Amino acid sequence: MSLEQFKNRTVGTQVYKTLDLGETPKSGMDRFKQVVKRTFSLELFVGLWVTIREMGNALFGGNMHTVKYPFEKLPISPRYRAIHDMLRLLESGHYRCIGCGLCEKICISNCISMDTRYDENQRKEVSEYTINFGRCIFCGYCAEVCPELAIVHGGRYENASEQRAGFSIFEDMLTPIDKLNLQQEYDGFGAVTPNADENIKKTPLAY
Amino acid sequence: METTLVENLPEVTALGVIIKAIIILAVISALAGFGTYIERKVLAFMQRRLGPMHVGPFGLLQIAADGIKLFTKEDIVPQNANKLIFKIAPAITAATAFIALSSVPVFPDFTIPEMVFGVTIPLVGGVFVPSIASDINIGILFVLGMMAAGLYGPLLAGMSQANKWGIIGSARTAVQFLSYEVVTGLSILAPIMIVGSLSFVDFNNAQAGGIGSWLIWQQPVAFVLFLIAGFAETNRTPFDLLEHEAEVVSGYATEYSGMRWGMFFIGEYANMITVAIIASIVFLGGYDSSYELGWLMIILKISFFFFLMLWVRAAWPHVRPDQLMWLCWKVLMPIAVINIVVTGIVIMV
Ligand code: SF4
Ligand code: SF4
Numbered sequence A: 001m002s003l004e005q006f007k008n009r010t011v012g013t014q015v016y017k018t019l020d021l022g023e024t025p026k027s028g029m030d031r032f033k034q035v036v037k038r039t040f041s042l043e044l045f046v047g048l049w050v051t052i053r054e055m056g057n058a059l060f061g062g063n064m065h066t067v068k069y070p071f072e073k074l075p076i077s078p079r080y081r082a083i084h085d086m087l088r089l090l091e092s093g094h095y096r097c098i099g100c101g102l103c104e105k106i107c108i109s110n111c112i113s114m115d116t117r118y119d120e121n122q123r124k125e126v127s128e129y130t131i132n133f134g135r136c137i138f139c140g141y142c143a144e145v146c147p148e149l150a151i152v153h154g155g156r157y158e159n160a161s162e163q164r165a166g167f168s169i170f171e172d173m174l175t176p177i178d179k180l181n182l183q184q185e186y187d188g189f190g191a192v193t194p195n196a197d198e199n200i201k202k203t204p205l206a207y
Numbered sequence B: 001m002e003t004t005l006v007e008n009l010p011e012v013t014a015l016g017v018i019i020k021a022i023i024i025l026a027v028i029s030a031l032a033g034f035g036t037y038i039e040r041k042v043l044a045f046m047q048r049r050l051g052p053m054h055v056g057p058f059g060l061l062q063i064a065a066d067g068i069k070l071f072t073k074e075d076i077v078p079q080n081a082n083k084l085i086f087k088i089a090p091a092i093t094a095a096t097a098f099i100a101l102s103s104v105p106v107f108p109d110f111t112i113p114e115m116v117f118g119v120t121i122p123l124v125g126g127v128f129v130p131s132i133a134s135d136i137n138i139g140i141l142f143v144l145g146m147m148a149a150g151l152y153g154p155l156l157a158g159m160s161q162a163n164k165w166g167i168i169g170s171a172r173t174a175v176q177f178l179s180y181e182v183v184t185g186l187s188i189l190a191p192i193m194i195v196g197s198l199s200f201v202d203f204n205n206a207q208a209g210g211i212g213s214w215l216i217w218q219q220p221v222a223f224v225l226f227l228i229a230g231f232a233e234t235n236r237t238p239f240d241l242l243e244h245e246a247e248v249v250s251g252y253a254t255e256y257s258g259m260r261w262g263m264f265f266i267g268e269y270a271n272m273i274t275v276a277i278i279a280s281i282v283f284l285g286g287y288d289s290s291y292e293l294g295w296l297m298i299i300l301k302i303s304f305f306f307f308l309m310l311w312v313r314a315a316w317p318h319v320r321p322d323q324l325m326w327l328c329w330k331v332l333m334p335i336a337v338i339n340i341v342v343t344g345i346v347i348m349v
Helices: A003-007 A028-040 A043-060 A102-106 A141-145 A177-182 B014-046 B062-072 B083-101 B139-149 B152-160 B164-195 B200-206 B220-233 B258-282 B295-315 B321-348
Strands: A084-086 A112-118 A124-132 A151-153 A167-169
Touching (some): A102 A141, A141 A151, B014 B083, B014 B258, B014 B295, B062 B258, B083 B139, B083 B258, B139 B164, B139 B258, B152 B164, B152 B258, B164 B200, B164 B220, B164 B321, B200 B258, B220 B258
Antiparallel strands (some): A084 A151
């Protein structure tokens, strides 16, 4: 079912399935007939059969649904907005952030704070970068605004802590250089869409 | 009527009965704890979950953890409660459940050996321990009576605790137990008429001829009625109205905590076991005394009934109180009476 059908709130246009509940008994005799019919059609045993079948499925069919949570985790959607990651360029291993400051500017809870300076080659480098996760509301604006897809949302959602303020510095969030080959490209909030190529229009240079 | 199972059994001494009582208490209490584990596991499997897994292998030590929790929890008595009755009520439930068990056969007879590994056992050596703690010849009547007396536990508990949910719970207790007492009694009357005795041993002997002689074949209607009433008397789904969390918080047990609550729990599980024992002896032939391991048969039958209670809990929704009353007085009781009349006519002809 596509999303449009769920979003359609106009009553009467949806395709509903009605359950066949039969007729509500009116007279006493009808009610009596219904009781007898339900008693002898053994509907209750269908219920018993279903549960024992599911038990067999679970025990012997490998259909157990329990996820042993701290040891096993379910995959989360790429659009889930968890603790941020800072990505690196795959070729050079240099961090992607160009120090433009857009994320700091857009952050609606003012929890990103950063500083930049010129390095010895007169290139901009990030000297300070912290996010206060006690304030962050995980809105995803920073990931969306970032022109380099440098700050993205990662998959770490277990962020209980002992204090309200919990700061992460740049190096904490940055992909470790030895794990560079494991770095996942981000396709969540703010990432390029899969059909981005089709959407590109030529710059009209003719005029 | 002759009620002894085998002739020339050793004499039953007071010491033997006391030992038996202690065995019943210890084993059934432990089984009640184990029953909670089994219940959680079976319900979990039927819902495709794993159930308790982390305490001990396969969560087996969960029972110990629960026990420690129950014993060490704070014992709260509400301010406006009638304190004496509030404290006594759980004991009534547990006590009546165990007293009922005193006259049903649990485990086979055995004699404690005089010596074990060359060491003489002091005091209890050579004592004969009977399978029934007190083999009274009106066993069934006594058990049913005791289970009916168990009604006072929830009833007093609910009324003494100064809690509205408790009052509703105890009102439901009175209504449900009293009504279904009628069905239990009437449904079991027909097999009693056929066997002509109220003793469990006679019931067992009357069905000694293998599966074909089980009373369930002669009295299928009574069996179904007894099972339904048994579910109601032990407060199991689909008749768990007494403490149905979604409606009355916890009914009569709302204000209870710690071991007092645990006693209600043990009593409930002991009652489940009692009903399972009665059903297996009266309708399914009981134990088989013709060979050495015949008593295993009754354990199997009891386990089946216990499993059935859990199975039904996983599968069926519970009924409303008015539906419960409707079912009892307008359906089950007439059927039970008709069944008795028909049985009587068949016996006379
Ligand atoms: S997710 Fe929102 S609140 Fe959190 S750092 Fe990014 S912009 Fe700020
Ligand atoms: S928006 Fe991206 S590139 Fe700009 S400072 Fe933030 S992380 Fe760096």
